[in-house]
Structures are given as C-alpha cells and as structure tokens.
Amino acid sequence: MALDRLIEKIIETKNPTVMGLDPKLDLIPEGIKKEAFEIHGKTPEGAANALLRFNKALIDAVCDIIPAVKPQAAYYEMYGWQGVRALADTILYAKSRGMYVIVDGKRNDIGTTMEAYANSWLGETALDGTAFTPFGGDALTVNGYLGTDGIAPLLKVCQKYDKGIFVLVKTSNPSSGELQDERLGNGKTVYEAMAELCAKWGKELPGKHGYTGVGAVVGATYPEQLAELRRKFPNLFFLVPGYGAQGGGGKSVAPAFDKDGLGAVVNASRSLMCAWQNITDMSLTEATRCEALRMREDIGQGFRG
C-alpha cells in the first residue's frame, strides 16, 4: 500500500534517488536524434521517438542502482500528442525494467475531473464494458490548492490500485515563499497548513514503513523547512527536488531523512540526464552510472551525519 513499493526499492538499492526524465531535444545526443529522424523525419513523431530512445538508454544505464524515475509531463506535452505517446511508452519501459514511476504532472482539479486525472495516470478507464490502462504510473504529483475535493478522488484510486501521490508543500523555487511562506492568523505558514492537510489525507492510505501514501514535495533549496517539516510530520514521505542544478547538495537534503535514512527520495534531472555531456571520456551509459553513484555517495554522506 501507499508508497511502500517505492520505499522497498530504495532499501533494495540503498539509494533514495529518483532520476528526472525531462528530455528536451537539445539535451539528447546527436546519434540518438539522427536515428529517430532517419526513420520518422524531422517531425513531432521523430522528436518523440528521440525522446523515447534517450529515456530507454538512461533507464538501461541505471535501473539496477536507482529505484525510481520521474518523467515531467511538460517535456512530453511540448511535443504534442506524439510526445505524450512517448511518455506512455517511457512509463511502460521503466516499469518493465523494475523501476518505480512518479509522474510529475502537478495535476489538480475537483470531483469527477480529478477522478479522471487519477484514472489517467494511476488507474484504469472504462471502455464500454472493458477497461484499459492509459498511462499506468505508480505515483503522481498534485497541487492541493483546491482542498479536499481535489484530493479525495485520488485517494480512492490509490487505494484501489496500490498507488501514491505527492502534494506540493514547499517548492524549491526562489519565489515559492510569495504564497507558501505567508503566515496565517494562527501563526502557521501556508506550507505548514498544506502539510497538515497532507497528514490528514494520508490517514486513508497507511503504509507499513510508517509513511502514508500522501507524500509531500519539499525543495532541497530550503533545508530549514525540510528539517521543520520532518520533525513535525513524521508520517509524511518527501519528494525533494532542487538537488544539483538548482543548488541543493547532500548536506541540504540531509534533514529530509529520518534516523534510519528513510523518509525521502531526492530528484535529480539535469545532472543525471546530461552526465554524458559533462564526462566526455565516457559513454552515455558509463557517464550516467558514474554520476548516479556519485550522487548516492553524496546523499549517503549527508543523511548519515
């Protein structure tokens, strides 16, 4: 239940890392693009095929040492429905290689519309007497600004299909405080109020490692808030963006973890996806693995003390 499958993959790989898959065309090696364009031409189909080939190469490189991937929906939607098809195929491939898939869509709506999003990304869609799986992710990022009406439909789908969600609480960007750090009349911040809602919602999805199926997104760029939220909300599992390119390092993310080294998964997108550009004397596979192992070491040093 809940996020247990993710937590067990983290324990198995001894690595609380998730690889972001944000494959813009200009980050993809020329060789991969050439193969895709030769088959499909310089079309949206060709671009989508290049995305998928790149993702498969990255997944093959690290699927035994990184437990999860996080494709960001925007980078697929920008290549039209063809890109969205590449996203569907990427999810399928990552799962076939044993990885846990967090779809980063930050979806949000209410009632039957939110139920439609939940079934799109985590569940099944009825089709005149039969059912099919549109995307089949394991977890979805969501925005809780609309309140319980926006989350309750997800919880039901998570229960039914053994899936989880991550709600935006304190995001990694410089201006996140404009709304999230505002203090309410009771002295609490908006992000703390959101974390309290997450804790409440999570009671519907208890997990066997002490963490519920309603996780929280908290940026690596705010280590003090990470520490505060870790202390106040012992049952909230964190998805931590902002490591690497956005400035967070092993020490910044250390407060996200509990005394057993669990409680969080740290995302890196650019630093892993572009390792092949930065380590020029290695193949894409070697460079990605090398950076993955460096990151595991860096985070490990952080959370052990």
Place this chain on the structure above:
Amino acid sequence: MALDRLIEKIIETKNPTVMGLDPKLDLIPEGIKKEAFEIHGKTPEGAANALLRFNKALIDAVCDIIPAVKPQAAYYEMYGWQGVRALADTILYAKSRGMYVIVDGKRNDIGTTMEAYANSWLGETALDGTAFTPFGGDALTVNGYLGTDGIAPLLKVCQKYDKGIFVLVKTSNPSSGELQDERLGNGKTVYEAMAELCAKWGKELPGKHGYTGVGAVVGATYPEQLAELRRKFPNLFFLVPGYGAQGGGGKSVAPAFDKDGLGAVVNASRSLMCAWQNITDMSLTEATRCEALRMREDIGQGFRG
C-alpha cells in the same frame, strides 16, 4: 493582446458563456459511439474518435452563439495519448469554426518546465531548426501556488503569441475554503493574496478593454466573493465555473460582471453537453442550441439587474 480576442467574441455574440467540453464516453450518444467503434473497434482509438465526433457536433451546434470552448484536459488524458490527440484535433476544429479555446489544464511548475507547458498549450516547440504548434490553445488555466517563478515564463509566451491565462483564485468546490479562505496575518484571505498576485502579473499583459491577460478563476458558487473580488480588482477578468450542475444560476454569477456587462465568462459543461439527454424531443444540435440560448438569457437577466 491579453484576453481581448475573447472579450471581442463575447461582445459579438452578446454572450459571456464558454462551453466546457468534458466528453466522457457515457455522455456521448449511442449513434456517435457506434460510428467510431465500427471504424476503430472498442479501443482507445475508437473512444478518442467518439470524443472528437461528439465535440465537433457540439461545436457545430453553437459556434455562432457561444464565443468560446473550454476542453478539460483530464477527460482526454483518461483515454491515453489517443485521447490527447482528440484534444489536439478538438482545439483545431473549434478554432476553424471561429471559437476561442481555453484549455483547462490547471498546469503549474517553475522555470523551464513552466515554459515547456506554456509552449505546449499556447505557443510553439522548436524542432531542430523548424518549429511546430503542439496544441495551439488561446488561453490556459493555471495554478499559482508556486508563485511568480511559475507564472513569469507563461507571461513571455502570452506576449509572444497573443495568448492569456486564468489563475485559480477562489474555486467553486465546497472545500475550496480549507486553504483559500484562511486568513493571513495581515487580515487578508489566501484567495485575496492570490488575486493580488494576479493583478501584479497582469501588468505585463495590458488589454484594451481594461482587462489584463491574467484572468482569475472564481466559482459561481461563491457570489459574495465574486462581488468582493470584482470590486477590489477591476482589471481581473473572471472565468466562472460552477454554473448549472454545481448549483450556480444567473443571479449567482451577476456580481462577476462590470457595469457594461463585461468582465467575466461563465462556464457550463454538463448542462450544454447533456442537453440532448434532457430535451428528448429535439436533435443534439437543436437541444444544445436551445440550452445555449436559455443560458444566455439567464445570465443576461442576472447581470442587467
């Protein structure tokens, strides 16, 4: 610029209405489904084709009397990438019939990721020296919880391609107050703080009718807040959901309008899409037109009196 094209279509049709296109399979007439399934089988492709046929029929029925459509992304994503293709084709068709297209995706993210969403839904994507239009909407709904970093990239794309956005401020659902009605230390509500941010962001997208390109989503189910926000934020154009099925009527939405009857567009999804089910002695075309004219009259009475 801004939302001017929408406002001008509203003046032309004398109708501040937007038709929501949330086409779940079980809302579609059997005849349309049968045609689609005969060609494509009971597959995601068949379902997507039924969605598109239904949308085209609805658009044909009202494109001279309703200025805009609002497809809700969730109802297409639930049919996989095939559904997303039907969304792309729906947008293209609505535009070919002269309608303004508000994509209801409630997208949100930061930096280059938000730029990717903006280009996906409103702009263009670079493709190795050329560019293509992934979806081509006229406006996009977004969630502003992440602050300025999540909106600034959109503003640039809106400037470049003459598009607009609608930011969630006070949503129509019963639990919207859990976060949105909380009072900040300065006595203002969270939704008012969000409206203030919208007013600030809107300065980058001035419009010639007094309304900026950064609109606000405010539910018909909260007429007092509609009136308060109309008074405090004279430059915010409102997208008003919650009319019809959710309980709002002509009188509920009246406070959204300014003294000239402008300043807002009211969404109806279910009541228009399912008019053919409720008015059984008419064709789909006649029933949809009939309900569209009834709604125009209902809203008109509200905002004139």
